[in-house]
Amino acid sequence: LWSISTKPSQPYPPGPKGYPIIGNILDFPKDGWQRAFTAWQKDYGDIVYVNLMGTPFIIINSLKIAEDLCNKRAAIYSNRQKSIMMKELMGWGWNVGLMQPGPEHSAIRKIFRQNLGPLNVPVYDPLVMKETERLVKTLHKFEGDPFEAVVHAVGSVVITLGYGESVNKAHGAELTELNHKALDLAIWVMTRLWLVEIFPSMRYIPAWVPGATFKRIGARAEGMSQRIYHWPWEEARLRYEQGSDDPCIALEHMKLGEELGTAKKAVAVMYGAGVDTTTAVTLNFLYAMMLHPQAQKKIQAEIDQFTGGDRLLSGADRSDLPYADAAWKESIRWHAPVPLGTPRCTSQSDVYDGMYIPKDAMLWLNVALMLRDPRTFESPEVFQPERWLESHNPLVSELPDIQNIAFGFGTRICPGRYLAERAGFAFTMSLLAAYDIVPTGGAPVPDWRDAVWVENLDSRPLDFKCAFVPRSHLAAHLLEH
Numbered sequence: 001l002w003s004i005s006t007k008p009s010q011p012y013p014p015g016p017k018g019y020p021i022i023g024n025i026l027d028f029p030k031d032g033w034q035r036a037f038t039a040w041q042k043d044y045g046d047i048v049y050v051n052l053m054g055t056p057f058i059i060i061n062s063l064k065i066a067e068d069l070c071n072k073r074a075a076i077y078s079n080r081q082k083s084i085m086m087k088e089l090m091g092w093g094w095n096v097g098l099m100q101p102g103p104e105h106s107a108i109r110k111i112f113r114q115n116l117g118p119l120n121v122p123v124y125d126p127l128v129m130k131e132t133e134r135l136v137k138t139l140h141k142f143e144g145d146p147f148e149a150v151v152h153a154v155g156s157v158v159i160t161l162g163y164g165e166s167v168n169k170a171h172g173a174e175l176t177e178l179n180h181k182a183l184d185l186a187i188w189v190m191t192r193l194w195l196v197e198i199f200p201s202m203r204y205i206p207a208w209v210p211g212a213t214f215k216r217i218g219a220r221a222e223g224m225s226q227r228i229y230h231w232p233w234e235e236a237r238l239r240y241e242q243g244s245d246d247p248c249i250a251l252e253h254m255k256l257g258e259e260l261g262t263a264k265k266a267v268a269v270m271y272g273a274g275v276d277t278t279t280a281v282t283l284n285f286l287y288a289m290m291l292h293p294q295a296q297k298k299i300q301a302e303i304d305q306f307t308g309g310d311r312l313l314s315g316a317d318r319s320d321l322p323y324a325d326a327a328w329k330e331s332i333r334w335h336a337p338v339p340l341g342t343p344r345c346t347s348q349s350d351v352y353d354g355m356y357i358p359k360d361a362m363l364w365l366n367v368a369l370m371l372r373d374p375r376t377f378e379s380p381e382v383f384q385p386e387r388w389l390e391s392h393n394p395l396v397s398e399l400p401d402i403q404n405i406a407f408g409f410g411t412r413i414c415p416g417r418y419l420a421e422r423a424g425f426a427f428t429m430s431l432l433a434a435y436d437i438v439p440t441g442g443a444p445v446p447d448w449r450d451a452v453w454v455e456n457l458d459s460r461p462l463d464f465k466c467a468f469v470p471r472s473h474l475a476a477h478l479l480e481h
């Protein structure tokens, strides 16, 4: 009776048929969600509905629909999932990425706008360049997976920016390890279905009850998430009280003595939200370079002509390097660093194009598909920086802004996007200024059609290895000084 009386008058969006009660549980992929969602687009179209034991999932496969819902109807489509597992049991409630819109979310976004907005981010160039130089030196004649070196560079920028250089020096390595352990667990939890989300009263089951593994996972995660939240802030506060003047976002707010709780939440989320993502975008670019030596050569020629080949590149140089700028954009388009964005949730029911979207539906934005959509990009599977240059593509002004897709939409768009792009550009272009990026052991360049990436919330090349072969005196010169 309940099901008949609550049946909407409009149809749900199309999707796999499913079964009574369990819905589409049997159709739903255990992993590789982005690939499965993309395959469903062929069968069901740009908006797909699946029901997982009462939890509705809406999958958006087109940029126009994503913009219509997340930008034009932001009041309905800007919530996050009310995850009992993540927020209550695992202690991530302080994480702005999981908060519902409201005064606290807006106050934290304001802190990000002030500190990570496009006008302020260039202020951090000296810090970014210090880490760029260290990265270039670390990778001198290196052969293998550059992941560790890149994570270290991005992590140092983010921790120093948030808590100051002395906290990074003293605790950076430990903080990095803690964040990675906590995030690995959080991502594992977020990409699985938990019965406690469907039957919320299960959260009161004591942890010792056989089968209550979710409670034991929650307790383990809570210890880590609370330590990420409190410990580095307390370290920064200690230094502030001892009279340190180590510039960072935490210290600025301590000096002002206001919004401390809000600033603490803003700074605490920066590592988790910013490091793996910025590392992914940097590695994806290096991978694209290894697979496309012609594009690599063109960037290097442009850099050499601009700098004379004797200095590193910063974000400030981007406007003077049109081909490098185009290649950077193209690498984000070619492989989305966060292929499914961060899922949203509807705050109320809605009707879109005659289709019924229920309240509390989870909205998955298939960003990777939007960036390779043949309706928007010609030959989307081909890595082609020229598509972003007016000299080669007279229709360039009709292409969408890559930032407004890869970094999300509307009021929840990534607040770290300017920092991520500025640091990523400096790292990658400086590496190209110093090195040729080639396969290890003199192997031939693999066919780009065989490129594979890790399928996770953020996505980087799978089993990536390359060699950094000095191509100028730049790296040797840096190592001497």
Ligand code: HEM
Pocket (backbone or CB within 6 Å): 096, 097, 098, 109, 158, 269, 270, 271, 273, 274, 275, 277, 278, 281, 337, 338, 341, 342, 343, 406, 407, 408, 409, 410, 411, 412, 413, 414, 415, 416, 417, 419, 420, 421
């Ligand atoms: C290439 C690097 C990055 C990518 C691809 C990326 C991507 C994203 C995406 C797709 C979202 C979800 C947006 C939405 O729901 O529409 C997001 C949210 C977020 N990002 Fe980033 N991000 C990156 C780097 C960073 C950095 C460096 C920081 C901070 C230092 C950061 C902080 C955040 C925060 C706090 C949120 C949550 C915003 C909210 O829910 O209101 N991100 N990011």
